Amino acid sequence: MTTRHTVLITGASTGIGAVYAERFARRGHDLVLVARDKARLEILATRLQQETGANVDILPADLTQPGDLATVEARLREDAGIQTLINNAGAALSGRFIDQSTEDVARLVTLNTTALVRLASAIAPRLAQAGTGAIVNIGSVVGLAPEFGMSVYGATKAFALFLSQGLSLELAPKGVYVQAVLPAGTRTEIWDRAGIDVNTLSDLMDVNDLVDAALVGFDRREAVTIPPLQDAANWEALDGARRGLLADLRQAQVAGRYQPAP
Numbered sequence: 001m002t003t004r005h006t007v008l009i010t011g012a013s014t015g016i017g018a019v020y021a022e023r024f025a026r027r028g029h030d031l032v033l034v035a036r037d038k039a040r041l042e043i044l045a046t047r048l049q050q051e052t053g054a055n056v057d058i059l060p061a062d063l064t065q066p067g068d069l070a071t072v073e074a075r076l077r078e079d080a081g082i083q084t085l086i087n088n089a090g091a092a093l094s095g096r097f098i099d100q101s102t103e104d105v106a107r108l109v110t111l112n113t114t115a116l117v118r119l120a121s122a123i124a125p126r127l128a129q130a131g132t133g134a135i136v137n138i139g140s141v142v143g144l145a146p147e148f149g150m151s152v153y154g155a156t157k158a159f160a161l162f163l164s165q166g167l168s169l170e171l172a173p174k175g176v177y178v179q180a181v182l183p184a185g186t187r188t189e190i191w192d193r194a195g196i197d198v199n200t201l202s203d204l205m206d207v208n209d210l211v212d213a214a215l216v217g218f219d220r221r222e223a224v225t226i227p228p229l230q231d232a233a234n235w236e237a238l239d240g241a242r243r244g245l246l247a248d249l250r251q252a253q254v255a256g257r258y259q260p261a262p
Helices: 015-026 038-052 066-078 102-130 151-174 207-220 232-247
Strands: 006-010 030-035 056-060 082-087 134-138 177-181
Touching: 006 015, 006 066, 006 102, 015 030, 015 038, 015 082, 015 207, 030 038, 038 056, 056 066, 066 082, 066 102, 082 102, 102 134, 102 151, 134 151, 134 207, 151 177, 177 207
Parallel strands: 006 030, 006 082, 030 056, 082 134, 134 177
Antiparallel strands: none
């Protein structure tokens, strides 16, 4: 039987975050839902309270705004009932890097990286001291593929993966589970917000399927969960090649191919 605790979910008003909220509520957990759209949060909270009996608090916040971000950080630090953080809030940005405004790029980086790491930083010490809890960071397969042409978005998602792996190594011995979830294209509103017509895209994953698969990985305590990856051996090979590369580094010795010509 699941022990009841509170789950804080960012980007919870729609899409992946809203499905996570429903799934955790049906698992018997209470919720703190964070997003910019207060009206949508209220509708979702009311429905989940009625359908599941969960206690649902809403915390309207724009995580690109320092004051709003600080409010959510304070809740994570001070509310001992919150034992799981779903770091889901994020945005995408369409177009070529040279055509994107500096302001849009900065806003994307703030939401996808700064907010993510600050919220993890707010809750991790408390979870480590308690010896329990979980942090889930929603990344993307784009973070593995600069070839996809979404340079800034992909870079922020590579950050989410690296951060998750590093935190897992540090926090797992203290009883805290850290999971990186890497979706591919998923049918959510992120496309419209990025200026992309979702109807022009094919083979998008249903958001319910995505979250349900992510939760299978969560229950298995996977460090990295990639729902659209058909053969897990490919991830293991990639990660193994990375480890092999690290083993070949000689910190104090320049590789022969970089030696000056005689």
